[in-house]
Amino acid sequence: MPLDSSKNKSKNKKIININNKTKFLEAWRAFKSNRLALIGLAASLALFALAFGGSLAIPFDNAIKQNISQRFTPPCLEHPLGTDGLGRDMLARMLHGAKVSLTMGFIPMAASMLAGMFFGGIAVLLGGWVENLIMRVCDIMTCIPAILLALAMVAALGPGLGNVLVAITIASVPDLTRYVRSVILGIAGLEYIEAARACGASGGAIIVRHILPNAMGPLLLGAVSNISGMIMAGAGLSYLGLGIQLPNPEWGAMLAESQSYFLRAPYLMVAPGIAILVSVFAFNLAGDGLRDALDAKLR
């Protein structure tokens, strides 16, 4: 009697969906039970809300409008975070700077993770000399500290937000390629992959249908863990004057500007300093929580 394949397929799909749903719920339950992770998530969401909501509420002009007669006004009702050396409102600069700082964390994270998935996947899929070539190039690039590599690239490309994003992305690709490859290799050795191979599935199909979906958890974790590092890298490059161009605000650049005034107007340093600290801390907490939630061994 011939098997009713279409019936079996839909049944399998249902089981997989149920399994995925269960896995997600379990992970969310584990995440919820981790108070620090929840604080991290809440703080991260609050940062986004402030960056994108706040900057809609306060026009960009307020962040760059100078009032020399009101320079170094300490925090007051009119200027809750005070004014800087050119009389610009620090609150407006902080909110509009947040957008840039968070962009510096998320865009390179997404771009470098995609590139890492591409190169890591190709390396595992093709193996042989292609894998060797990709991994040796990554080895060479990882010999140079990522921030130094980014610094050299921005120096060559010229300062500016776009170039900083490109530099941070490229500097992060080798590490993420190695990470993705190791995750894929770990999954590739599991029994269900061997089963798929035994059923005659092609390499590409195995990667796309079986490996990548199962690798999403660790990959997502790798990506989130990198956000804080990228925010720091972006802030570092701006601090050195290689990031966003004047007079646009960005937390790292604001911190650099405040350095000259740290005895006269210490509050100028406090706001961007705390913002960088909180964002890095929040993304790290959320990332750690995510790792604990997704890794069954750690639960």
Next chain:
Amino acid sequence: MSHFKRLLAFFAMLALLAACSPKDAAGTAGATGSETKKTVLRLPATTTFATTDPHYTAQNSDYLLNDLLYESFYYIDNRGNADPRLATSYEVSEDGTVYTYHLKEGVKWQTGGTLTSDDVIYSINRALESPYTSSYLAGMEEVTAPDSNTVVFKLSGMSPTFHINLCRVYILSKAATEGLDTGFANAYPGGTGPFSIKEWLPDQKVTVVRNNDYHGKPGSVEEMSFPVLADTIASLRAFEAGEIDLTQVLANDWERIKSNDKYKTSLQESTSVVFVTMNNQQAPFDNALVRQAVNYAIDKQDMLDAAVNGNGRPQSTIGNYEMVFGIPKPGEIFEYSFDLEKAKSLLAQAGYPDGLTLDTPIYTLASDEFAIPAQVLQSQLANAGIKAEIQTVEQSALISDYITGNYGIGIIALSMDLDASIFAVPYSTDGIDGLNIARYSNSIVDESFIKAGQTLDENERKEFFKTAFDQASRDAAYAPLYSMQIPLAMDKGLYADIDKSYYYWGWN
């Protein structure tokens, strides 16, 4: 008992440490009562030291040592006042082409022997071979020594600035310098100056001691030390900790330091003038009306307040009228005062009734010294209807682009001293592709600078300079902003003539 022994050992250790601690860092003779006069001066060096060769000096710290170790015919201070050193007098021929200097007799070299005209001839020829000093001798055809105490310079034509430039060439001992096998990097041939080197640690500190055989009035301190403190913030911290006797102060710390009774403060006039440069050969700045509009759009006082906390002087040329002979004083030439309506009206006349957006950014350096005025300029230009981005680059790229005219508008500073004739370079046609970064050209200006070089009469020269600067100002060749005044804080007991070499400094 064992606790008691440990306690004793602890106090013994403390006593030992106290005995080994450095002596009074203030450098007092005898280091006892506060009435004792200090004999050591400790001043920050803003760069490391590179050489004691006065003909190959390029770094700030080396320049400050030159005036202590070596001498020229006359010492000329920052305001142009002359003090005879190796020469007792000099004469200039009627046609202005022959300069005769009479040497002071009995001037001893720190390495032994007496100064003669042979040493002068040797030093002048040596300076001619150096790219650092050859320009000081421009126009010199021949140098001769009729006797051991007279030196004669023959020029190819009249040069009103020959004397002051010649006084920048330090005289070395022929015997000692020729005998230097290892060069100046590892040895010091000794000059005739009021101080000689005691300790040479070029990356950390250089110490000089008083030359007791000095032919002039001996220096008022026995020793001077120059610790390398390249960062102004580090220098200020060292000063507040009592490790040095004078420091430059950042504009933002100025009020705090000024209000501290422990210190004496002073503003040192500087030759450095910050200005807006516009490429006169590139649209829209090839139109004088646009350049004039930029000049009218600028509120110099706002610039001064924001950039240097008000510690500076608004300028109408790119030279400081307080420091340079021949730079017209306020009111002597055509000037621009802040007038937004006039700026807008000039823009409309130039064909931009709705304002204009510049294709090229405001091009400058990333340091606060330029980044802050660049942001103020951006804002002030926007008020007049001129929109521009800002781009900061590193120094060598900026200078290269300025010189080749690869920019539209920018902010930079220039430091030129002593005589206005030197400003022929940034204002004359011949200076294009050089320091004439505005690429400005006007025959009246060119001719006026040439004529100022053809007379020794100071009043006549001033008139020619006035004509040149007035014309350049009307054409809005540049948009001069302000000269900087360097805020200095010093020990209350320090006697400091900030326009003169440290030789003239001492303790009250």
